[in-house]
Amino acid sequence: MENVYDIAVIVINYNNAGYTIECVQSLMEKSTSELSVQYIIVDNSSEMEDFQTLKAFTEQLDHPNLILFRSQLNGGFGAGNMHGVQWANAKYYAFINNDTLMIDDCLKHCFRFMEITPEAAVCGPQIRIDQKRQARSFGHFISLPKIMFGNTLIESGAFGRKPSRKKEYAAPVEVDYVNGSFMFFRAEDFHKVGGFDTNIFLFYEESDICYRLKKQGRSTWYLPGARYIHFEGSSHKAPIAIKKELKMSMLYVLRKNRGYLNFLVARYFLVIRYFFSTLVKPKYFPLLKACITGNYITDSLKQQQVIHKEKAGVYTCMPKTTDRQIS
Numbered sequence: 001m002e003n004v005y006d007i008a009v010i011v012i013n014y015n016n017a018g019y020t021i022e023c024v025q026s027l028m029e030k031s032t033s034e035l036s037v038q039y040i041i042v043d044n045s046s047e048m049e050d051f052q053t054l055k056a057f058t059e060q061l062d063h064p065n066l067i068l069f070r071s072q073l074n075g076g077f078g079a080g081n082m083h084g085v086q087w088a089n090a091k092y093y094a095f096i097n098n099d100t101l102m103i104d105d106c107l108k109h110c111f112r113f114m115e116i117t118p119e120a121a122v123c124g125p126q127i128r129i130d131q132k133r134q135a136r137s138f139g140h141f142i143s144l145p146k147i148m149f150g151n152t153l154i155e156s157g158a159f160g161r162k163p164s165r166k167k168e169y170a171a172p173v174e175v176d177y178v179n180g181s182f183m184f185f186r187a188e189d190f191h192k193v194g195g196f197d198t199n200i201f202l203f204y205e206e207s208d209i210c211y212r213l214k215k216q217g218r219s220t221w222y223l224p225g226a227r228y229i230h231f232e233g234s235s236h237k238a239p240i241a242i243k244k245e246l247k248m249s250m251l252y253v254l255r256k257n258r259g260y261l262n263f264l265v266a267r268y269f270l271v272i273r274y275f276f277s278t279l280v281k282p283k284y285f286p287l288l289k290a291c292i293t294g295n296y297i298t299d300s301l302k303q304q305q306v307i308h309k310e311k312a313g314v315y316t317c318m319p320k321t322t323d324r325q326i327s
Contacts, residue, residue: 005038007107009094010084014044014074017053020098030102035111039066040084044074045308074305078196078205085195093190097181099231109226110184121189121218124178125226136165138175138222142207142254144262148269169224177210177220181230189218201302203249211257244290245301252297267291
């Protein structure tokens with residue numbers, strides 16, 4: 001099938017319509033008209049009031065290239081984005097968190113870089129916490145040394161030199177993976193590796209998919225020349241549960257990509273670590289318990305999600321010019 005658009009932008013909403021609306025408006029304001037862009041918003045089974053706010057915005061906007069899709073199930077980051085891919089018809093996919101605002105024309109910057117860098121499968125711009133301070137825009141693949149010794153030692157050259165995440169760069173840098181809040185993929189590469197692993201509810205999806213692309217001989221690049229603001233963690237309201245989910249995803253990706261032995265060593269390392277942490281901060285006991293029992297992906301928050309057929313149908317809200325709804 002011939003691509004209709006240059007770029008398909010996919011944004012997930014979960015009970016944060018205000019963020020999503022500002023993100024989409026920011027993208028439309030900052031993006032050049034030289035490129036054809038398809039906008040796909042996936043609502044991950046938000047409360048009806050939040051969804052209706054988003055639906056009203058899309059209807060009022062009446063943009064010819066915008067789609068709003070409502071899922072009946074919150075399947076997390078990977079599953080939500082994979083829902084959006086089903087509607088995408090573009091040469092490139094831009095997966096962008098709803099809690100972001102564009103400072104520059106990031107879509108054009110990424111598009112131009114990918115067009116002249118055929119070996120690149122994915123790239124990502126620079127994150128700013130505000131207009132002045134840089135955040136961690138890229139990371140290093142999850143590994144046993146990283147879990148045990150942290151990024152500083154990884155970047156020192158003891159385990160193979162990696163680019164420093166704290167350094168300011170002037171030119172594009174090849175990295176292990178870019179931050180999941182803005183990932184710009186060549187659609188062909190995304191398809192070849194099967195997209196995001198939907199077993200993961202939250203965290204480490206970007207590390208996993210970029211690792212799989214690396215094994216295929218495809219590269220990932222950080223582009224410091226374009227910037228965006230990320231209001232990180234705007235939808236996280238259960239710190240211990242989220243930390244448990246983070247460690248769970250980390251161990252899952254480690255076992256999947258590095259093998260069972262690495263997983264086992266990392267798991268018992270975390271048991272020892274959280275045993276001593278719990279002595280000082282008892283609130284970390286759930287993390288210790290999870291690591292003792294294995295902290296397997298089957299205990300994910302994803303398994304607590306329910307299908308809300310009684311709350312709402314599945315909507316595909318398009319502009320009035322192409323009015324369409326599936327209920």
